[in-house]
Amino acid sequence: xxxxxxxxxxxxxxxxxxxxxxxxxxxxxxxxxxxxxxxxxxxxxxxxxxxxxxxxxxxxxxxxxxxxxxxxxxxxxxxxxxxxxxxxxxxxxxxxxxxxxxxxxxxxxxxxxxxxxxxxxxxxxxxxxxxxxxxxxxxxxxxxxxxxxxxxxxxxxxxxxxxxxxxxxxxxxxxxxxxxxxxxxxxxxxxxxxxxxxxxxxxxxxxxxxxxxxxxxxxxxxxxxxxxxxxxxxxxxxxxxxxxxxxxxxxxxxxxxxxxxxxxxxxxxxxxxxxxxxxxxxxxxxxxxxxxxxxxxxxxxxxxxxx
Numbered sequence: 369x370x371x372x373x374x375x376x377x378x379x380x381x382x383x384x385x386x387x388x389x390x391x392x393x394x395x396x397x398x399x400x401x402x403x404x405x406x407x408x409x410x411x412x413x414x415x416x417x418x419x420x421x422x423x424x425x426x427x428x429x430x431x432x433x434x435x436x437x438x439x440x441x442x443x444x445x446x447x448x449x450x451x452x453x454x455x456x457x458x459x460x461x462x463x464x465x466x467x468x469x470x471x472x473x474x475x476x477x478x479x480x481x482x483x484x485x486x487x488x489x490x491x492x493x494x495x496x497x498x499x500x501x502x503x504x505x506x507x508x509x510x511x512x513x514x515x516x517x518x519x520x521x522x523x524x525x526x527x528x529x530x531x532x533x534x535x536x537x538x539x540x541x542x543x544x545x546x547x548x549x550x551x552x553x554x555x556x557x558x559x560x561x562x563x564x565x566x567x568x569x570x571x572x573x574x575x576x577x578x579x580x581x582x583x584x585x586x587x588x589x590x591x592x593x594x595x596x597x598x599x600x601x602x603x604x605x606x607x608x609x610x611x612x613x614x615x616x617x618x619x620x621x622x623x624x625x626x627x628x629x630x631x632x633x634x635x636x637x638x639x640x641x642x643x644x645x646x647x648x649x650x651x652x653x654x655x656x657x658x659x660x661x662x663x664x665x666x667x668x669x670x671x672x673x674x675x
Contacts, residue, residue, distance in 0.1 A: 375431035384425040387411070387418050394430055405432055436474030438497035443476060444485030451513065451659055456522040456652055458487055458501070459659045460514045464639050464666075468505035468514060470498045483516055490516055494523050503527055504535075504607055512539070512644025513661050522652060529649055533605040538646030539612060540601060540663060541588075542670065543621040544632050547598040550589035553615040556581035557608045566628060567610045569618040584608040586615040594674035597624055597634075612642060624670070637670050 376394050385393075391402040391411060405411050406420045410433045413424060424430065449461040462468070462479045469480035480500030484491045490501035494517070499505075501516040503526040517523035529535045553569075558581035560566040570576035584606045592599045598621070602612050613629050616622060622631035626640035634641075648658035663671070 372434045373431060374434050375429060378424060378426050378428045378430065380426045382426050384423050386420065387413065387422045387424050387430075388420040390424040390428075391430060391432070395432060408435075410435070438473055439491040440470055440478060440480040440484045440498060440500045441474070441476055442485035442488065442491075443481040446477065446479075446482035446485070448479055448482035448486075450486070451661065452657075453487070453518075456518055457526070458483060458490070458516045458518060459647065460516070461661050462506055462511060462514050462644075463664065464509050464511040467508045469500060469502055473498075479514055487516075487518060489518060493517055493520060494527075504530060506644055507610065507613075507642075509639035510642045510644060511661075511664050511667075513647040513659055514644075515647060515649070525652055526649060530607065534650070536646065536648035536658070537604050537607070537644065538601060539604070540591075540599065540643045540645045540667075541612060541616065542624040542641035542667075543598050543600055543616050544596070544624060545598065545621045546593050546596065547588070547590040547600060547621060548593075550587070550600075551619075553584075553586045553588075553619060555584065555615065555618065557584045557611060557614055558582070567608065567614045569614055582606075582608050584611050584615065586612055588616070592671075594671065597674060599671065613640060634670055634673070636666065636673060638666075641667055641670065643667060 378390060388399055388402045388406060392399045403420055412431045414429050447463055451461050452459040467478040469478050480502055484500045493501035503515050503517055506512060506514060517526050555569040555571055556576045557567045558570050558579040560568040570581040587603045588600045590598050590600050604611055613623055613626055617629035622629045624631055624634050624641040625637040643663055645661050648656060650656050
């Protein structure tokens with residue numbers, strides 16, 4: 369998305385003032401946003417750069433290269449299956465390879481772009497415009513159910529449920545090795561100091577505290593064992609980055625296809641085998657619907673290959 373050049377002239381009766389304050393009044397933005405524009409070198413006064421404290425008076429020409437809007441650009445054509453939609457929520461089925469929402473202004477190709485394209489009101493829901501009403505996220509290469517709110521009331525209710533850990537989030541994962549019993553992994557996770565792409569399970573409480581580890585709890589149950597792999601059902605109460613991947617790798621059973629965490633390759637598998645298959649939460653009316661998503665074809669084919 370291209371940037372827009374916006375030029376305005378300070379009115380004749382305006383007092384001389386610092387650039388950041390003058391910019392705020394002239395363009396109708398907060399002083400914080402005005403200072404961001406100046407720091408990002410987006411502002412010119414009479415064609416020249418100027419610091420935030422520069423004095424600006426009547427007749428000065430002030431121009432700004434406006435950044436792309438934070439709200440996701442509508443892309444209704446993106447391949448996102450809508451599982452359910454009503455006046456409160458939208459439940460969507462995200463394919464693997466699609467980010468949940470933009471990480472920077474102007475980014476496209478995300479689930480939030482697709483959702484805003486079909487439900488324009490989502491662009492204004494919640495305190496984070498780039499999220500397009502989403503109340504949680506999935507890793508780019510994790511497929512499955514995503515939940516968005518269509519009203520501020522529903523957004524607040526759902527976010528409170530995620531914070532209270534009352535949303536039921538069920539996954540299907542294929543892990544290396546044979547698991548004969550289920551269990552629970554209750555270990556905090558922190559960014560790996562040796563690899564910024566990863567998180568690390570912290571079994572040492574002192575290390576966890578020193579590295580700002582976040583609480584994380586993962587429950588797993590074996591469903592089927594095939595050719596040295598195990599299909600497991602996973603439930604998570606928390607939602608830390610890479611939680612399932614890092615926890616299962618920690619106990620010696622990384623996800624199939626998850627090279628980042630030491631998972632083995634499998635023919636026909638081009639990403640980690642993880643699918644958000646189940647989602648249940650409380651509605652504003654007190655009911656508690658449950659939504660399910662079947663394994664996508666590429667994952668089902670891998671299981672068939674192992675049979």
